Amino acid sequence: MTKKFVIGHKNPDTDSVVSAIVFSKYLGNGAVPAIAGELNRETKFVLDFLKEKKPKVLKKAPVNSKSYLVDHGGLEQSIVGINPEDILGVVDHHQMFGLTTVEPLFYRTEAIGSTATLLAKMFKEKGKKIDKKNAGLLLSGIISDTLNLTSKTATIEDKKIAKELAKISGINAKELAQKMFEAKSDISGMSIKDIVLSDYKEYKHLGKNIGIGVFETVLTTPFKGKDDKILEVLINIKQETKADFVFFGLVDILKKETLFYLLSEKEDGVSKKAFGVSGNRVVLLKGITSRKKQLVPYIFKSI
Ligand SMILES: [Mn+2]
Incomplete structure (x- = not known):
């Protein structure tokens, strides 16, 4: 049956x-x-x-x-x-x-x-x-x-x-x-890779493979000083998944803002067009917490 x-x-x-x-x-x-x-x-x-x-x-x-x-x-x-x-x-x-x-x-x-x-x-x-x-x-x-x-x-x-x-x-x-x-904010025993991949979604748009991970938390302090490690993990994920673009957002639920990680010039260019912020590997997106409504549409339009 x-x-x-x-x-x-x-x-x-x-x-x-x-x-x-x-x-x-x-x-x-x-x-x-x-x-x-x-x-x-x-x-x-x-x-x-x-x-x-x-x-x-x-x-x-x-x-x-x-x-x-x-x-x-x-x-x-x-x-x-x-x-x-x-x-x-x-x-x-x-x-x-x-x-x-x-x-x-x-x-x-x-x-x-x-x-x-x-x-x-x-x-x-x-x-x-x-x-x-x-x-x-x-x-x-x-x-x-x-x-x-x-x-x-x-x-x-x-x-x-x-x-x-x-x-x-x-x-x-x-x-x-x-x-x-x-x-949701408990990251004890989790590697940076576990965290990045815990809420990671893959998309196909105009023939491009795009990965966008987010991690929502009420406690951002454990992430202080971890930017380089996060970017390194993103580079690995991009290679492993053969993606054209990979993004990661650390969402601060209380402050209603997202730290957005841009691992290369390509992602940086998209962020510049989509959100008007670029030039750093980590940028702050104020007032942004939703991937489906505030990230995906603008990223897609900018690719
Ligand atoms: Mn849902």
């Missing part, structure tokens, strides 16, 4: 994991949530806190399986080995990167703060009740993706739905956000 999975992007973040879990419950009918990589520390905290079991980790798409994709809009970010004809549907809130299919499919995307918000809307539209556990999971997805509704990506709908989910789950969103961000 063909197995049905619901699966988020590689280097899974909290939104992609909780969305896989909750959308699989929404679908029912034997759909199994899965993750295309290990949990990050924030998501691990969330699942422990809500007593939800960790989804199955898949290294590649199993043969004879069909999948619903959540929280990503391009196959570069999908689980290894997936075929477009095995995709049953997509629920997402990213820019679209050209998915071509042979059969009609369920495709739902909105410019909204998180996939979790969109799923909450889908439950409401269908008149399905969101139970306490699901409300907690979805709330965590919103908090994670919108930095507790402070990111430029947060819409009025995200705010409204987050409030409703907090009520259903009985969770104080501010307290949960603080604990999640502390877990």
Whole structure:
């Protein structure tokens, strides 16, 4: 029998994991949530806190399986080995990167703060009740993706739905956000490479391979004096992945700014065009915290 999975992007973040879990419950009918990589520390905290079991980790798409994709809009970010004809549907809130299919499919995307918000809307539209556990999971997805509704990506709908989910789950969103961000910022035992790759996404644009990693933290002090090491790691990643451009942003959640690492003249040139800052290997992007809304579009337009 063909197995049905619901699966988020590689280097899974909290939104992609909780969305896989909750959308699989929404679908029912034997759909199994899965993750295309290990949990990050924030998501691990969330699942422990809500007593939800960790989804199955898949290294590649199993043969004879069909999948619903959540929280990503391009196959570069999908689980290894997936075929477009095995995709049953997509629920997402990213820019679209050209998915071509042979059969009609369920495709739902909105410019909204998180996939979790969109799923909450889908439950409401269908008149399905969101139970306490699901409300907690979805709330965590919103908090994670919108930095507790402070990111430029947060819409009025995200705010409204987050409030409703907090009520259903009985969770104080501010307290949960603080604990999640502390877990997210814990880098003990992680190498610089682990940190850079923990939330790293690969894109294809105009035939160019582009990698953009971000690391969101409430504690930037452990990174002081590590610029050269970070740049060295980026050079290695660029060689290993044969990328044309590689960027890394260290996002300060509290100050709402990003230290942006430019490993060569090429990246520097893009940054000059995109953000008006260049000439240093590390530049400060004030007011910028969102990769999908504030980095990707400007980087793409400048390449
Ligand atoms: Mn998301």
